[in-house]
């Protein structure tokens with residue numbers, strides 16, 4: 430690997446507050462990581478863990494050496510079926526791979542479900558044979574909704590060190606995959622550092638690097654330059670690649686009257702090439718060769734939405750839907766070659782037009798996993814587009830989208846920094862989890878129940894530790910009640926001791942128990958008492974607060 434400027438690059442290590450890394454023993458000696466949250470009741474709660482060895486106190490982290498090659502023996506021992514080494518080929522042949530078994534433990538499902546979903550193309554396991562460091566995960570609508578975090582430098586900002594740090598940081602907070610969208614200098618070296626140190630699958634958009642190789646002029650691109658770039662990235666270990674092969678020459682004019690034209694970087698590059706040469710996209714005409722390359726490594730296609738709408742006005746328009754149909758055609762070609770496929774989706778879509786996106790994708794792309802960027806449900810809140818898009822993300826995930834590409838507060842404004850990465854990941858974990866609850870995933874609600882019980886019983890530390898972002902929860906609580914006793918107090922500063930509804934409910938229950946009543950009777954009895962007092966005091970509403978000036 431290219432030497433880093435900083436000989437000791439810094440990444441965040443150590444367990445997340447209130448938890449530690451634990452390994453669940455799976456079949457055939459598999460050790461599957463979970464984050465074990467210790468509760469004050471003596472119980473514990475395990476949650477899905479994407480953070481790799483970085484949160485394991487007993488693991489020695491050496492970025493120069495890279496992570497342990499977890500999958501190496503599995504990959505070495507695997508015989509090709511029908512000439513193909515892909516998870517799809519194995520799944521179709523009825524083989525349950527080690528990756529599938531590992532995933533089954535993580536997801537709390539049968540390994541056979543993982544196999545059959547991969548076999549029918551409704552789920553993918555992005556796992557390049559040359560990225561043995563990654564911990565297997567699955568993307569598909571029958572499984573937990575996943576979140577991708579985009580990182581990567583641009584020509585004007587950021588270093589390799591910062592990008593490696595962002596990758597570790599994003600997975601710490603729950604990113605299931607990371608895409609390296611670097612476009613500036615050192616693209617190859619940045620990716621190498623990220624891959625060798627990443628516990629999650631890494632995605633890229635190879636056309637970005639290909640464009641750098643021709644000095645940023647799309648007209649100078651060629652199939653050969655692109656192909657060599659793809660091979661280079663496959664060799665390095667990239668697990669999935671965005672390929673904007675659905676941007677056809679004849680679709681480009683469909684964007685002419687749009688409010689925001691073509692907003693996809695890859696889409697605009699390919700549109701520029703098609704127009705400059707007045708020829709069909711080389712990604713489309715060489716698609717079979719591309720399948721043959723990806724198949725050798727088991728790299729998963731993420732068929733790009735180069736014509737996604739970039740504004741509410743352009744949602745679900747002809748250009749977008751024409752491209753989606755073509756992505757369906759390409760999905761079938763890829764699967765004939767035993768290559769796994771997912772489909773990228775929009776963008777900017779108002780709430781009432783979101784479901785249609787999922788329905789058409791499922792219909793036209795044979796239910797290949799849908800992977801969407803938000804969508805943003807309004808255009809009017811730059812600076813808050815993690816929120817405008819998380820609303821759309823939760824909605825589209827409930828409808829069946831398998832993975833959500835995060836949007837950070839910097840969307841439309843600048844390159845996200847470390848804080849934006851965390852905000853984006855946590856925001857998208859909320860959207861994904863909201864959808865898991867709505868889909869009644871068997872693993873989802875237990876965490877809500879555990880947290881709510883802690884909240885109701887004033888086990889403040891348990892409440893913090895069960896939350897998606899314990900550090901922020903503690904910090905907010907500390908702002909008004911930093912003292913240690915406040916972490917067990919039966920109130921917080923929002924309502925104060927007298928107006929705490931949870932404490933009052935508990936009083937009601939205690940009263941009921943003491944008087945041998947049901948809660949309902951207790952409330953009635955209590956109310957009769959209170960109204961007596963109200964009348965006694967001359968019918969004035971009494972506030973149990975002494976000083977309200």
Ligand code: IRN
Pocket residue numbers: 579608610634671692693694695696731733734735773774775800801802834
């Ligand atoms: C996801 C769904 N639709 C687009 N994406 C992501 O956008 C994709 O995975 C990649 O991270 C990025 C590609 O952007 P362009 O090149 O389409 O703008």
Ligand code: FE2
Pocket residue numbers: 692739740776777841
């Ligand atoms: Fe946008």
